[in-house]
Amino acid sequence: MKKKNVPSMVKDQKLIKKRREQMIRGAVTLFKQKGFHRTTTREIAKESGFSIGTLYEYIGSKEDILYLVCDSIYDEVSERLLRQLPPDKEGLDRLKLAIASFFKIIDVMQDEVLVMYQEAKSLPKEALPYVLQKEYEMTNMFEQIIKDCVAMGQLELTDEEVELWANNIIIQGHMWTFRRWSLRKKYTLEQYTQLQIKQLLREKA
Template identity: 40%
Template sequence: MAIKNSAFEEIPTHVKDQGLVERRRTQIADAAVEMFLERGFHKTTTRQIARAAGISNGLLYEYVSSKEDILYLVCTLIHTEMQNAVSDALTRADAGIHPLAAAIRDYLRVCHRMGDHILLIYQETQSLPAKWRKVVLENEIRITELFADVLRQLVKTGELSAMDRDTLDLIAHNISVLGHMWAFRRWFLAGRYTIDDYIRMQTEFILARCREAGSEQPTGLPGKTPDEIPN
């Protein structure tokens, strides 16, 4: 999968052909994913990545300046695929499927397919320079914002009950974390549920929560006054 322009433009290169830069960096990132998953970031060398990508170590350094640059490209590739899955689901009209359900379904399927990659982001992000780490975290929020946008749109069209901003944002974060949860806990969850079971149950939970949100008391706990809420 090609890495977005915004990622490869941020990393300096002397190569003028931007199409070639995109192809080479995607080739390098694809090879690095497998190496990082197998060996870990710190035990993987650029020479090993270059060999796996089918290029020389010298050629690799024409497109990146460090192993940290490669890790940043890997994180960007993973986030791009997740964002594209959600965006595609939102622009596609799936007959008989709630738009939010379609977005959740496609997002969770990507998270299922890229579970090891998601773990890689969480394990190795701290190895990035601060400027790249900030971008990776912003990409996480950008995925959450896709869900917040569809929730706002569905509230606007009346397909979901009105809800306050804090509730809407929290539901969007919950959806985003459901994909991470499958990646982190699949050692247990996959023994009890198929990914389709997980998608169905979590979608039902989220849609039920959305329907309830509009009728809740300001405390967020229906039927309870602030004095009745346990500490």
């Protein structure tokens, strides 16, 4: 699926990257406080540290900023997760590390993740499939790790069960953000992670 082309009047790719990163940070702060629809592009420009005229040199619409926010968050979560999975870890050890690392990343990026899920519904119709594909790709990362455990004889799961396990891991990670008002009163991140891993592997490992 092709990435959405966000228009820019500026040709310098390094400058585009820098300015859009500023926009993303500013937009996440405002979307968290006010939501996408109640936030203006003028407010995003001010929060980002430049004028409204400068902002429109790097995007075409407010919806473009939301797209950049969602795209950036998925990329950052995936890149951080891959960096934390050394090649010498295999099987269940790799799965446990992947789950713990994913939960930690979600904890660090909780505001971004919350904004993404609250506001993704406002994405333009042509951009939504690309962003959803990023979700599938992240789930597929866990599917492959689980399939490796099956191939090594450490787990006995059907393909349908593998897919469900992978989706459950993603949801459990996001739940730490969505229900943080409740979960953090009862568990540390480490306790939550170990309990989720224990529950997941209880009958299969």
